[in-house]
Amino acid sequence: MITRRLFMAFAAAILAAPAIADDKLPVVASFSIIGDLVKEVGGDRISITTLVGPDGDAHVYQPTPADGRKIAQAKLIFVNGLGFEGWLERLIAAARSKGTIVTLGKGVAARPGEEGTDPHAWQDVANAKIYVAEIRDALISADPQGADAYRANAAAYLAKLDALDAEIVKTLDAIPKDRRRVVSTHDAFGYFSARYGVEFIAPQGVSTEAEASARDIARIIVSVKANKVGAVFLENISDPRLAKRIAAETGARVGGTLYSDALSELKEGGANYIDMMRHNVRELTKALAP
Template sequence: MKRLFLLIIPFLFFSIPGYSQEKPKVLATASMIMDMAKNIGGDHLDIQCIVPIGGDPHLYDPNPTDAKMVARADLILKNGLTFEGWLNELIENSGTKARSVLVTEGIKPITSLTYQNATDPHAWMDVSNAYVYIKNIKDAFVQLAPEHRESFEKNYASYLLQLQELDQYIFNKIKTIPKDKRILITSHDAFQYYGRHYGIQLEAIMGVSTDAEVRTSDISRLNKIIQSSKVPAVFIESTINPKLLKQVASDNNVAIGGELFADSIGDKDSDAPTYIDMLKHNTDTIVRGLLMENLAVTEQQKTPVSTYWLYALIGLLFVGGFYIVVRKLDN
C-alpha cells in the first residue's frame, strides 16, 4: 500500500493546475518585440504580446483581458521612447509584480525633426539597433530563468548572425536605387532610423506618432517634394488608414509602391510574419517601387490586349472585302 501511494504522488503533483509545469510568462508590448523574444526564449518561456498583430501600438486602448495578462506576467518587455503611452497606467492598474525591461536601453534615440520634444520610437527599423534589443532581451531572460542560460545564449548567437545577414541584405538592396531616387514617402514618420542607417531620405504625412493631426502644410510639403524629386511611388502602411496617402498619390499622378509594415509584423499568411520578414518585405517593396518608372503614366499608355484583337478583325474584314471586290471585277 505504501509503495502504491509513492507511485501516485508524482501524478498528484502534476495534476494540480498551474503547478510546476508552467513556463515563466513574458509579455511584450508589440509584435516585433514578441517575435525577437521568441527567437531567444524558444520553448522555455511563454511569450505573448499586448497589442495584437496588425494593431497600432501608438493608439492602443488596453482592455480588461490585457490587465489580467499583465497581472499574471513575470516579465514585461517594452520599447519605450514614447511608443506605448498607455503602458504605465495599465501596469499600475493591474497591480503586477512583473519586472519591466526597456529593450531599447543603450540605443541613441532620434529626435523628431518635425515635432519638437518628441522622441522617435521606431528604433527597430535599423537592424543594428535590433542587436541591442536582442541583447537586452537575452539578459532579461537569463535573469528570469537562469537554468536555461545556455539555451538562451545559443539562440541569441544564432539569431544575431541572422540579423547581421539581414542588415547586409538591406544595404545591398538599397544600393541598387539611384541616389537621387532614394526618397521614401509614407503615411507616418516611422522610417527615420531605417533611412539614417541605410541612406534614404524620409518624408511622411504624419509625425513620429499616428495620433498627430495632419496639417495642410504637411500635404503641400509632400506635394512639392513629389513634384521636384519626381519619385515614381509613395508607400502605405499596414497599421494606418491609407486614404490620405492615396489622395496625395493620385493628386501627383504617382503610384502606390506597396504596403510597408512599420509598427507591427504581419499575420501568418502575410509576407511579414516575423521581424526579419518584415524588414525584408519593406526593403523589397521600397526598392521595387522606387526603381519603377512613373507607373501611373505607363499604365495609361499601355495598349490593352483586346485592342489588338479589334485591329486584327478590322484587318481581316478589309482583306476579305478587297478579295471579294477583286473577284467581282475579274468576272
C-alpha cells in the same frame, strides 16, 4: 485612457485569473515586433503573450481587462519605451504588476522626431540586435537555469540579423541615390533612412495619434513634386486614403504596403521581424529601381 471603471474591471479580472499551469517563464511583450524578438530568444522556455498583435497600432491601443490579467501574471514585461506605448505605464499600475519591466529602447542611440524622440528604433537592424542582447540578458536574470539556451538562441538569431543587415545594404546600394526618395504615411522610418540611405517624407509625425493637417499634406505634395519622389507607400497600420490622395495629386505611383509599427498576419508576408524587413526592402526596390 484607463478610467476608474476600467481599473475595477482589471482588478476583478486579475482576481479571477487562473494560475499559470506549466513551468515556463511567463512574459509579456507590448507589441508584435518585440514579441517576435522575445520568442526567438526565449524559445520553448517561455510562455509569451503579446498585447498589440499583427497589424495593430500600439500608438493608440486601448488596453482591456484581459491585458491587465496578462500583465499581473508576467515575470517580465518587455516594452520599447521612447514614448511608444503611452498607455502601458497606466496599465501596469492598474494591474498591480510585480513583474520586471524591461525597456529595450534604452540601449539605442535615440533619434529626434518631429514630435519628440523617434521610438521606431527597430527599423535599423543594428538596433534590433541591441534589443536581442537585452532580451537575452533579462531572460537569463529571470531564469538562470536557462542561460545556456538563451545564449545559444540569441547567438543564432544575431547571426541571422547580421546577414539580414548586409542583404539590405547590398540591395539598396544597387538603387541610384537620386531615386531613393519615397513618401510614407507617418514618420516611422527615420532609423531605416539613416542606416540604409532611403529618404522618407511623411505627412504625419512619429505617432499616428496626430492627424495630418491640410498644411502638412500641401507641404508634402510640394516636396514630392520638387524632389521627384518615385513612389508613395501605404502602411499596414494607417488609413490608405492619405497616401492615395498624395499620389493622385503628384503623379507619383502608389507602392505596396510597408510594415512600420507592427508585423503582418501570417499570409501577408511580414509575420516575423526578418520577413517584415525583407518585405519592406522588396517593395522599395520594386518601386524605386530603374
